Amino acid sequence: MSEDMAAPAFDAAFRARFETLLAWRRDVRRFRRDPLPEGAIGRLLAAAALAPSVGHAQPWRFVHVASPDRRLALAAHVDAASGRAAQAYDPARAAAYRALKLHGLREAPSILAVFCDETPAAGHGLGIATMPEMLRYSVVMAIHTLWLAARAEGIGLGWVSILDPGPVAALLDVPADWSLVALLCLGYPECETTEPDLLTSGWQDRRPVVLVER
Numbered sequence: 270m271s272e273d274m275a276a277p278a279f280d281a282a283f284r285a286r287f288e289t290l291l292a293w294r295r296d297v298r299r300f301r302r303d304p305l306p307e308g309a310i311g312r313l314l315a316a317a318a319l320a321p322s323v324g325h326a327q328p329w330r331f332v333h334v335a336s337p338d339r340r341l342a343l344a345a346h347v348d349a350a351s352g353r354a355a356q357a358y359d360p361a362r363a364a365a366y367r368a369l370k371l372h373g374l375r376e377a378p379s380i381l382a383v384f385c386d387e388t389p390a391a392g393h394g395l396g397i398a399t400m401p402e403m404l405r406y407s408v409v410m411a412i413h414t415l416w417l418a419a420r421a422e423g424i425g426l427g428w429v430s431i432l433d434p435g436p437v438a439a440l441l442d443v444p445a446d447w448s449l450v451a452l453l454c455l456g457y458p459e460c461e462t463t464e465p466d467l468l469t470s471g472w473q474d475r476r477p478v479v480l481v482e483r
Contacts, residue, residue, distance in 0.1 A: 294417055294462045297425030300372040300456035304426065310379060310455075318417035322407035324401040326392025332441050342440055343432075344374040344450065351431045356408040369470060372429045377454035382437065383412055384447035408450045415453075425458035459468035 278357050279287075314331060322328060334340055351371055355363045378431060386409045387401075416426050434449035467473050 275449035276431070279309040279429060290417060290420060293461070294398075294420045295425070295458075295462060295465060297427045297454070297456075297458045298373050298466060299459040300373045300425065300427075301459055302376060302378060303457050304378045305455065305457075307426065309422065310381075312422070313415050313418050313455075317411040320407070320411040320414040322392070322410070323397055323403035323460065324392030324395030326389045326395075326404060326407065327399075328386045328389045328392075328404045329408045330384040330386050330443070330447055332382040332384065332443060333383060334441070339440060340380055343437065344372070346436060347372050347374060347429055347452075349433050350433060354431055361454060364474060365470075366378060367474070369472065370466070371431060372431065373427050373454040373456065374452075377456040379455040381451075381453045381455060382441055382443075382449065383408060384438070385450050386444075386446065387448055388446045405448065405450055412451050412453070423457065424455055427454040428452070429454065433470070453460055 285434050291415060295438045310333065317329065317331075318327065320329075334343065355366050358366055387404060389404070412428075429452040432452060437452065438447065438449050462469070
C-alpha cells in the first residue's frame with residue numbers, strides 16, 4: 270500500500286453492520302447439502318490470508334478434504350472420540366452431551382483441515398524464540414478471518430475439535446512438521462440464528478467478560 274493512500278473511514282453504519290456480522294457468526298453443526306458456489310473456497314482462503322501472523326510467517330496450511338473415503342473416516346474418528354468423551358461426564362451430563370449435534374462432517378458440502386507449519390521458511394523466526402505457540406495463534410487468526418468472510422457470504426462454519434490430531438494428520442497424509450489446528454465444516458446452515466446451539470440446548474449460558482486490572 271502506498272504511504273500517501275488515505276485510510277478508509279469506517280463510519281457508524283459500517284461499525285453497526287460489523288457488529289451484526291459478529292453476532293451472526295455462529296458455530297454451525299446442521300448443514301444443507303447444497304454445494305458451495307464455484308470459487309467460494311478460493312475467496313475464503315484469500316480472505317484468511319489477510320490475517321495477521323507472527324513475523325509475517327503465514328504458517329497456515331489448508332487441506333481440502335475432497336475424498337469421500339477420507340471424509341467418512343474423519344466422521345467415524347470424531348464419533349468414536351465423542352463416545353469416549355461422553356464417558357467422562359456424570360450420567361445426566363452425559364445424556365445431555367449425547368443429545369448434542371457435534372459435527373456436520375457427513376452433511377456439509379466442504380471440509381477443510383487447517384494446519385500450522387511449525388517450521389515455516391517465511392518469517393525468519395521473528396517473534397517465536399520465546400513464544401513458539403504464536404505460530405498456532407496466527408493460524409487461529411486466519412481461521413477466524415475466514416469464518417467472518419464465510420458468514421458475510423451466508424456460508425456457515427463449524428469447528429470440530431473432538432478428535433485426536435495425530436490420527437487425523439496421518440489420515441490426511443500431511444508433512445510431519447504440520448500440526449492440526451482445526452477441522453472445519455463449511456456449507457449453508459439449515460437454520461439461521463444469533464444464539465449458539467450450546468446456549469439454546471441448555472449446555473452453557475453466556476457469561477460476562479472478565480476484565481482484571483493491575
